Amino acid sequence: MSDIVKTATREAYGKALVELGGINKNVVVLDADLAEATKTIMFKKAFPDRFFDCGIAECNLIGVAAGLSTTGFTVFASSFAMFAAGRAFEQIRNTVAYPKLNVKIAATHGGISVGEDGASHQCCEDFALMRSIPGMVIINPADDIESRQAVFAAAEYEGPVYLRFGRLPVPRIFDGSYKFEIGKGVTLKKGGDVTIIATGLMVGAALEAAETLQNEGVSAAVINMPTLKPIDRDTIVEAAKKTSLIITVEEHNIIGGLGSAVAEVVCESAPVPVLRVGVNDVFGKSGPALELLDIYGLNAANIVEKVKEGIKIKG
C-alpha cells in the first residue's frame, strides 16, 4: 500500500480551480482566511485579480458570493465545512439557495478525518444541513480524479452546489476513463448478497470490505454515491431489489446524510433492511485522522461486521 500515491481531495480541488480558471474567465473564488488550508491559494496565485479573501467572516462570505453571482460570475466560496455549512447555514439557505444563485460552496475539512483539531472543526453534519435546503446539489468526491470532474460539473451546472472535500490524503480509486455525472451513482463492483453504498473518503474502505467479504464467501456489490442530492433513486432501488440488503457508509453522522437519503428511497420504493455505517451520533475528538477513523468505526472491518449483522436480519 505504501507505494500508492495519495492526494487529499482539497488538493485536487485547488488544482481543478486553477485549470477551470484558465478556461473560464468568469470564475471568481472567495475564501475566509483559510486559503492555505482549502487550497484556494493555488487559484489566488494563478489569478490574483479573481480571488478575494473575505477574512474570518463566513456569513458575509456567502452573501458576497451571492451578490457577485448576480453580476454574471460563477463563484466558488470556500471555508471549512463546519463554518460554511454550519455557521453560514442560514445565509446559504436564504441568500443563495432561495434565489437559486450560481454559487458553489466548496467546503474542505469535512468529517472526522480533520484529525488533531478536534470536534469543533470536525463537521459531520453538513450533508444533513445541506440536504434540508430545497434545490441544493450536494457532491462528495472520493478521490482526486472525481474531485476534478466534480468541480467542472459544478461550474457547468447553473445554480447552488455544495461540494465537500477532505483534508486527509486518500488513494486514487478511479482511472482516467472515469466519468462523473451529477446525480449518478456508479457501480464499482457487482455482487448478489449485499450492496454497500459509500460516499467520499469511505469508498476505498467499502471496496476493501467487499474484498474481505468475497474471501469469506459473501458477494458484495459496491456503489459509489458522490451526489447526495439529488440522490440516484433508480440505482438505489435496483440495488435493493437485487440484493435485498443495503449498507451505507459515510464520514458523517448516521443521521441526515447518505444513510438517511438511501433509507428514505428504499422505504418508499423497495423496502429491505438498510444498515448505516457512519459517525454514530457523537462528537469527534483530537487525534491522527487514521486513528480516529478506526475509533469511530469508519473502516473496512466495521463495514464487514455491519454486513454480517445485515445478513442475519435479512435471514
Place this chain on the structure above:
Amino acid sequence: MDADIKNKLSEKAANVRKGIIEATYSAKSGHPGGSLSCADILAYLYFKEMDIDPADPSKPGRDRLVLSKGHAAPALYSVLAERGFFPAEDLKTLRKSTSYLQGHPNMNYVQGVDMSTGSLGQGISAAVGMALGGKIKNAPFRVYAILGDGEIEEGQVWEAAMFASAKKLDNLTVFVDNNNLQIDGAVDEVNSPYPIAEKWQAFGFNTLEIDGHDFDEIENAVNAAKTHKNGPTAIIAKTVKGKGVSFMENKVSWHGAAPNAEQYEQAMTELMQK
C-alpha cells in the same frame, strides 16, 4: 433642486405611500411603518437617480438596489409599480398565496427586484458582492443598499462593512433608515446601535447624516457619495416611522400591523392631500 422636480418627486413619494397602504390593507398584514419611513429615499432613487429600465429590468449595466430591510417590501413593490415594472393593481395581491408579491422580496418573482431579502443583515453582503462584481468588470453601475437602524444590530452588517471598506468599494452607497424604532421598542432601548454615523466611520465609510424626508438633502448626499473615491459611503437618514400617515407616525405598533377599513380610509385621505 428644481421646484418642478421636487413637486414631481413629492407626488411620486405620495403615490408610493398610497401603494404601501393599499397593499398592506389588502394583505391584512405587512410592515407599513418601516415602509413609509424609506418611501422618500426610494422615490428619489427610482425617479431621479438610478439607471434602470422597466422594459429591460435585468440589463447588465443597470444600477442596483438591495432592500436589506426586506420587510419594507411594500415600499419597494410600490415604487417599482409606480416606475412601471408591473401594474400597480397587483399591489393588492401582496402576501396572497396566488401572488408573486411575497411578504419579503423574491428576485426571481418580481421584475426590478435585484436581490431576495428578508433575513436581516444579509442583503448588505449581497450588495457588497454586486459592487465587487462591478469593480472586477470595470462596469460603472452603482449599488444601493437600504438597511434598518434595528437591522444594524446584526453582526453580519459589520462583516460586510469591514469588507466593503477594505476593498475600497466606492460604487456602494448604504442608507440607514434611522426611524429609531424596532419591533420591541425604541432602538436605543432595545440594543442601542448609536452612535450610528461614528460606527460606519470607524469601519472606513464616508459618512453623511441627513433628513431622509428632504429631497434636497437626499440628492446632495447621493451626489457626494458618487464623487467620493476609494471607499463606500453610508448615508444615515433620520426618518419618521410611519411617515405621511398621522396616526402611524412614530408608533412602534405600526411596525408590523395593517390598517383596518376605517384606518385605511383615513390614511388614503391624508395621502391624497400630499
